[in-house]
Amino acid sequence: MYSVNPHYFQRNTKLCDVNRRLKSQIWSSVVTIVLVEGKNLLPMDIDGFSDPYAKFRLGNEKYKSKVIYKTLNPSWLEQFDLHLYDDQSQDLEVTIWDKDRSKDDFMGRCSIDLTKLEREKTHRIWQELEEGAGSIFLLLTISGTTASETISDLTTYEENPRERTNLEKRYSDILLLLSNIHLLRLLQGLIHTFTNLRDVGHLTVKVFRAQGLAAADLGGKSDPFCVLELVNARLQTQTEYKTLTPFWQKIFTFNVKDINSVLEVTVYDEDRDHKVEFLGKVAIPLLRIRNGEKKWYALKDKKLHIRAKGNCPQILLEMTVIWNPVGLQGCFEWESTARSVVSLVLFIVICYYFEPYMLPIALLLIFLKHYMVMSLMGTWGTHDEDEEPEEKKTLKERLQAIQEVTQSVQNSIGYIATLGEAIKNTFNFTVPYLSVLAIIMLASTAVVLYLISVRYLIMAWGVNKFARKLIRPHTVPNNEVLDLLSRVPDDEELLAYRELKSHPTTETERRRDQKKKHKVS
Numbered sequence: 001m002y003s004v005n006p007h008y009f010q011r012n013t014k015l016c017d018v019n020r021r022l023k024s025q026i027w028s029s030v031v032t033i034v035l036v037e038g039k040n041l042l043p044m045d046i047d048g049f050s051d052p053y054a055k056f057r058l059g060n061e062k063y064k065s066k067v068i069y070k071t072l073n074p075s076w077l078e079q080f081d082l083h084l085y086d087d088q089s090q091d092l093e094v095t096i097w098d099k100d101r102s103k104d105d106f107m108g109r110c111s112i113d114l115t116k117l118e119r120e121k122t123h124r125i126w127q128e129l130e131e132g133a134g135s136i137f138l139l140l141t142i143s144g145t146t147a148s149e150t151i152s153d154l155t156t157y158e159e160n161p162r163e164r165t166n167l168e169k170r171y172s173d174i175l176l177l178l179s180n181i182h183l184l185r186l187l188q189g190l191i192h193t194f195t196n197l198r199d200v201g202h203l204t205v206k207v208f209r210a211q212g213l214a215a216a217d218l219g220g221k222s223d224p225f226c227v228l229e230l231v232n233a234r235l236q237t238q239t240e241y242k243t244l245t246p247f248w249q250k251i252f253t254f255n256v257k258d259i260n261s262v263l264e265v266t267v268y269d270e271d272r273d274h275k276v277e278f279l280g281k282v283a284i285p286l287l288r289i290r291n292g293e294k295k296w297y298a299l300k301d302k303k304l305h306i307r308a309k310g311n312c313p314q315i316l317l318e319m320t321v322i323w324n325p326v327g328l329q330g331c332f333e334w335e336s337t338a339r340s341v342v343s344l345v346l347f348i349v350i351c352y353y354f355e356p357y358m359l360p361i362a363l364l365l366i367f368l369k370h371y372m373v374m375s376l377m378g379t380w381g382t383h384d385e386d387e388e389p390e391e392k393k394t395l396k397e398r399l400q401a402i403q404e405v406t407q408s409v410q411n412s413i414g415y416i417a418t419l420g421e422a423i424k425n426t427f428n429f430t431v432p433y434l435s436v437l438a439i440i441m442l443a444s445t446a447v448v449l450y451l452i453s454v455r456y457l458i459m460a461w462g463v464n465k466f467a468r469k470l471i472r473p474h475t476v477p478n479n480e481v482l483d484l485l486s487r488v489p490d491d492e493e494l495l496a497y498r499e500l501k502s503h504p505t506t507e508t509e510r511r512r513d514q515k516k517k518h519k520v521s
Contacts, residue, residue: 029084030232031058031092031114034139035065035076041134042107043072044098051099052107054136056080058114059088067099072134081232084142090114094136096129102397108132117142143232151235154206154249201256201323203230203286205263207237208317209247210299212503214310216269216277217242223270224279226315230254231261239270244310259323260434260487261286262497265315267299280308283496285489286321287433294318296502304496312503344466351459419482421490434488441484 035054044050052074054065061082068074084090092112098105108129117123122141129135207226216222224246225239233254240246254263263284268276280299299313300306307313429435448457489497 028086029119030143031082031084032079032141032143033082034079036137036139037073037075038096038136039073039134041072041074041096042132044105044107050107052096053099055095055097056082057093058082059085084114094127096132096136106131108134110136112140114142119143150253152251154208154251157251200259201321203254203256203263204320205252205254206318207248207250207252207315209245209249210267210313210315211245211505212311212313213244213267213279214308214313215244216279222279224267225270227266227268228252229264229266231257256286256321256323259286260431265297265317267315278302280310280313282315284319285497287431288497289319289321291320292318296505298500298502300500307500314502344463347462347466348459351455351462354455418490419485422485422488425490425494426485426488430494431488434484437484
């Protein structure tokens with residue numbers, strides 16, 4: 001969440017101007033949007049329905065939702081992020097379209113002025129559509145703007161032991177408290193944990209310097225600055241001019257909302273035309289941080305696969321993360337009350353009296369129904385002669401349809417492969433903390449299945465599914481198992497997080513390296 005120290009910028013007017021110009025290249029806030037549903041949209045098809053989807057535009061960024069077929073009251077339940085830049089338009093433009101075989105039909109539009117919305121707060125917005133009919137419902141949050149993240153100068157920074165002690169108390173390790181058998185502190189830790197489940201921890205990053213950067217200017221130098229990103233929070237250092245070995249000497253603090261997040265540290269070069277050029281990047285999972293270790297990190301390319309250009313570019317960092325392992329995050333729409341009540345009662349009755357042999361009998365009854373209908377109507381092997389032939393598609397439309405199907409298949413295969421790799425990495429303790437959580441979940445599931453009949457568990461699931469719309473009408477459904485697996489890195493991410501060997505910076509380190517090489521040989 002983007003913030004700056006006002007006293008620091010008052011001392012350096014030139015730096016203030018530079019950073020203001022750089023906002024055109026680096027986002028200042030993140031707009032998180034949940035497209036929930038639409039109501040009473042315009043019917044565009046002959047049958048009185050539509051196949052609606054939504055398009056969003058914020059500045060130069062765009063997003064297109066999935067298509068919901070044959071409905072005027074679509075339920076999308078899609079979440080996505082758009083980035084906000086201070087020098088671009090802050091009007092979120094939304095248009096609704098009907099998917100057609102030839103040309104998609106316009107169904108309505110609306111615009112939301114983001115400057116009028118309070119930051120760091122989730123807004124529930126029902127927006128009427130102009131040039132059409134109906135309305136859409138959104139959940140919208142603008143984050144990355146609070147002062148919960150700070151920047152300080154290392155040259156004037158003095159560590160306060162009392163502040164560190166208060167942080168450790170605030171994010172008390174419950175297991176440590178249990179081992180100390182200190183009841184009062186245990187209760188305090190538990191109270192804090194369950195009072196604010198999203199407040200997981202606190203991260204401190206000291207950015208000292210970098211060396212070996214690539215020369216981005218014609219004079220063989222660069223004007224480097226460093227950007228730190230943690231989910232939606234972004235902070236940056238000042239620019240050091242005409243150097244390949246910048247000394248930033250800054251300390252940053254972040255509030256941690258998910259301990260499985262990854263800190264991204266990127267070094268850019270500031271150009272005279274106010275654009276930025278990439279110099280190197282490193283991604284550090286919070287769970288891999290060793291508190292208080294001052295360490296050189298090799299900078300990688302944009303894909304985080306190989307070393308960045310330059311003379312073994314690297315950055316000197318020191319990080320400390322304090323967190324609470326207990327703080328974890330973590331006919332159903334009732335459009336017709338009478339129908340939903342009947343469905344709920346039938347669901348409970350069927351679950352209570354259901355036996356496995358009833359399933360094939362139900363399938364046989366479906367066969368019997370269709371057999372009797374076709375026998376009475378005399379429609380064996382016939383089809384409707386009055387049915388209109390399908391409209392022929394042009395070559396461009398066919399190629400576009402093939403491209404969409406190919407992309408969908410590719411995305412599905414990629415998702416399945418990522419899921420498989422995440423499951424594999426869960427079992428082989430790639431992230432020990434998440435593997436322990438998986439063990440606890442499996443053990444708990446085994447105990448519950450042993451003690452409680454599956455019939456009653458299905459009934460409880462169904463009741464919760466029906467009650468969700470009444471108790472929490474605008475929540476987005478979440479699968480806890482998939483949520484856990486999404487936090488386990490796949491093989492591609494493990495490659496990105498792999499640390500490259502840092503280059504020795506002193507004569508002593510070089511001699512130590514040479515001795516190791518001689519021993520190996």
